[in-house]
Amino acid sequence: MHTPAFMRSMLSVPGIRERFITKAEDSPADAVLLDLEDSVADADKAAARTLVADYLPRFPKRGRQLFVRPNGLDTGLLEQDLTAVVNPALDGVHLPKVHDPDVLLTVDHYLTLLERTRGMSPGSVQIIAWIESAAGLARVESICRAAPRLIGVSLGSEDYTASLGVQRTREAGELEYARARVANAAAAAGIGAMDGPEADYRDSALFESQARHARSLGFRGKYCIHPDQVPMANQVFSPDKRELSWARRVVEAYQEGERQGLGAVGLDGAMVDRPVYLRAVELLSRSGD
Template sequence: MNGHLRSMLSVPGSSERFIGKARDVPTDAIAFDLEDSVATADKEAARRLVASVLPDFPADGRELWVRPNALDSGLIEADLDAVVGPGLHGVHLPKADDPQTLSQVDHYLTYLERVRGLAPGSVRLMAWIESARALSQVEQICLASPRLDGVSLGSEDYTASLGVRRTKDAAELSYARARLANAAAAAGCAALDGPEADFRDLPLFERQALTARAVGFDGKFCIHPDQVALANRAFAPDEREIARARRVADAFEAAGERAGAIAVDGAMVDRPVYLRALQVLGGR
């Protein structure tokens, strides 16, 4: 999965209006939310609504995820029972504070796949890293289940667990972003940056996305459709990057297997630079 989810749009599972609007948003993934955006009194109705729309919701190349309630909420079993089936790509698990949480949910999914005739492992997982405790074990969490496609940084909950305030420059997230991105890369899964609550401040969202990309993130969680295009652009190479990568790849390959380092555009190019160019070009 690593690298293909530039944007994931969160849609409140209790809102038919927002679900309807999401049908045409050009995001890479949609996450129907049963957790934070749904009031306690509306949980059961949201579960029924999401379960009813999932089988026929137009994917159009997008992945369809559900964020259930947390493992310790007493609600996740009913959430998974309602939504696991045709049309569901995966479960975006909140409050994944330790590897055991991933293992337990993996067991639930294995059972549901078996009784519903789904291919083993077909329902994927992403884990929300939302606390200092989770971040301290993120390397183990990234290896806790073969279903795991990626990890996401829950910025608000994480900073709350630290007892610090969220700021516009997000300096308080620097360590968490770097460690999470490194753990994801080491495990071969994706890293998704957390949401920006001020959905009207699009320049701020774009700056955050570019900062996250610079430290190794693959995409960003969006809470408003207007953020999606910015995420898609921020986490994709621009024309200059692609042209430079093509020159590097072509020159290195033309030099042959014995090339150690060559010069391209006045800069040294060795094998790590060449491999990075291939990543930009989509693994050519």
């Protein structure tokens, strides 16, 4: 099963900061996320909900996807958030604190009801689930297959390490197992994996190095908390010229071998068989070739 095309960058914008939302209109991010959760103080939750609901229908998408991160199911605020923001302008919700499949199923049922009562196509509001705890990671394979509207999973590094009782470090060795398991579970389910944010938004070298490492594990994109991170994410998670040149040559060589009745061919001293060919085809599909 091949992982479908997925967003390379998602720019998170505090839902209470209208100036930031307006600034995000010019971002080259593949998706813009209006956040009602962690970046909004408890006292401002209602005001942020109103602002985001008002802004959604008039936000210029320009080919981007538009998501909202509501508050978690256990806060008692999620139902109000979804009631306010579900409309045809919304592409999806980035659902926090998905510790087990039941959380995802509950939200899926509520979205189905809202879509039906508002004349929207069933399943039109997509979900990306945040894996933010040891419990969520332990169930990530089931979570990834829990609902058809689920298109991806994200690893929330700060909450996840807090659930383990360990420090979040710059080297991120404590995330290695979680990243690998999330990426593998997503690929097995045929959905995308998005790496979580880097808190030090001033350190572009750190962001780029962590993004490249995440890509090497199978992640398709990265969550951005500052506009300056978006171009880096887009670059890292896009095939470069060298990769595309390799992929085109692999496809050409393998297809020529097939016409000759060969199951594998040689290219530059290396064997090209069907798995290598399929990897090249997928790489080209992500570039639009």
